């Protein structure tokens with residue numbers, strides 16, 4: 358890309374919004390990823406894709422705002438998982454159940470209402486270069502919420518994610534905290550979908566958290582490192598995509614993936 | 628009943644290299660009475676705890692012995708509400724916990740040394756574990772006594788089995804200092820070396836509070852006021 362076109366591209370409002378979205382998600386979503394790994398709900402993204410789809414379908418059918426429906430339904434789905442958080446068998450079973458039921462319900466709703474299914478599926482092909490102000494604000498609000506939850510509950514969070522019984526025995530209100538976390542994670546993932554698309558959510562969420570886990574020795578260390586990796590990955594990926602003039606999404610995923618690979622190698626040597 | 632003099636207890640708990648601050652928390656310790664009545668816990672068709680009644684007086688030390696799978700851990704976990712009960716009463720310090728708030732209070736009154744210490748999916752340092760006791764100074768003091776204080780910055784999943792057990796013991800003593808009145812110790816010496824067993828048996832004996840300890844360690848059982856034996860979910864008193 359020539360210097361002139363580069364300057365022109367960087368002057369576009371959509372690109373400004375994309376950069377803002379990258380920075381915000383770069384800082385906050387890795388923390389969500391830490392929560393996701395800690396709660397053992399790595400399938401959260403799939404589940405929320407399906408639940409969000411159901412939300413959009415319901416929105417299209419009823420005439421309510423589809424995005425709002427999707428976010429609300431995801432929050433409800435997150436909360437509905439909370440009672441399972443304290444069980445020994447973990448959350449993966451209930452997650453699969455939720456996910457399959459949600460997609461079935463979405464298809465039923467779409468079929469009954471007779472709306473065009475393609476409109477609903479658009480949600481999954483979000484793009485950073487099509488970010489509207491509304492989505493950006495929603496993600497920014499969630500980013501603040503995520504960071505506030507981390508800062509406000511650092512000690513109980515470290516215990517809860519380490520071991521639920523130890524947390525219980527240390528006076529942590531396990532049910533309340535797990536509900537808060539699950540709702541936040543569900544809504545954050547749902548809100549990030551239209552920004553990044555389904556594929557990229559994992560790259561900005563799980564990969565930095567996984568990278569951090571390879572190196573961190575404490576909970577705080579893991580959160581801090583994940584944020585660094587998220588920011589670095591998003592920034593480097595963005596610059597590379599601009600310079601080589603290739604689609605942003607895949608380049609971001611590859612950058613984050615390369616970092617994770619690197620931490621895995623470094624982490625094993627230590 | 629043998630009641631250890633508080634001064635002696637403090638010396639034992641803090642070791643020779645006693646930090647003066649240690650005496651403070653240990654002087655404030657006291658026991659609470661536990662009464663279990665008609666308690667049953669089931670796992671599906673299996674009755675792991677079967678109509679158990681037992682009493683630990685305030686300040687009394689009681690050992691729970693018995694074959695593997697006889698229900699000792701299940702009983703201790705039921706006292707903490709980590710294990711559901713199908714019937715029965717578990718009254719500690721006059722309260723049978725039913726509401727979440729009461730269980731929270733119960734868990735604070737009854738610190739626990741788990742038989743299987745969690746190493747967790749997540750990094751947590753020794754320091755953070757000791758801190759979770761609610762009384763860092765006491766926990767660190769006992770960790771020093773047990774030789775694991777130097778590991779403070781080490782993540783728990785990198786510790787050896789015995790080191791991990793020592794850390795959880797130190798944490799439980801810290802929790803005793805933070806308002807604990809009945810220590811529930813589940814095989815506290817199982818992973819320890821010979822010296823460690825002696826030290827921990829001595830620490831337990833010195834604790835001026837109620838203790839209910841499930842153990843296969845004769846040295847620990849011998850230092851308790853009473854020994855109860857569990858078999859097939861039932862409890863009977865034995866002479867050692």
Ligand SMILES: Nc1ncnc2c1ncn2[C@@H]1O[C@H](COP(=O)(O)OP(=O)(O)OP(=O)(O)O)[C@@H](O)[C@H]1O
Nearest residue numbers: 670673675693694695696697698699700701702742
């Ligand atoms: N989560 C569980 N699900 C099903 N059965 C269980 C569970 N936990 C324990 N049991 C069963 O309950 C019985 C009592 O187990 P418990 O752990 O209380 O024994 P224990 O006396 O502590 O044994 P040990 O000396 O080996 O520690 C055993 O038969 C065990 O198989």
Ligand SMILES: [Mg+2]
Nearest residue numbers: 699700701742
């Ligand atoms: Mg046991």
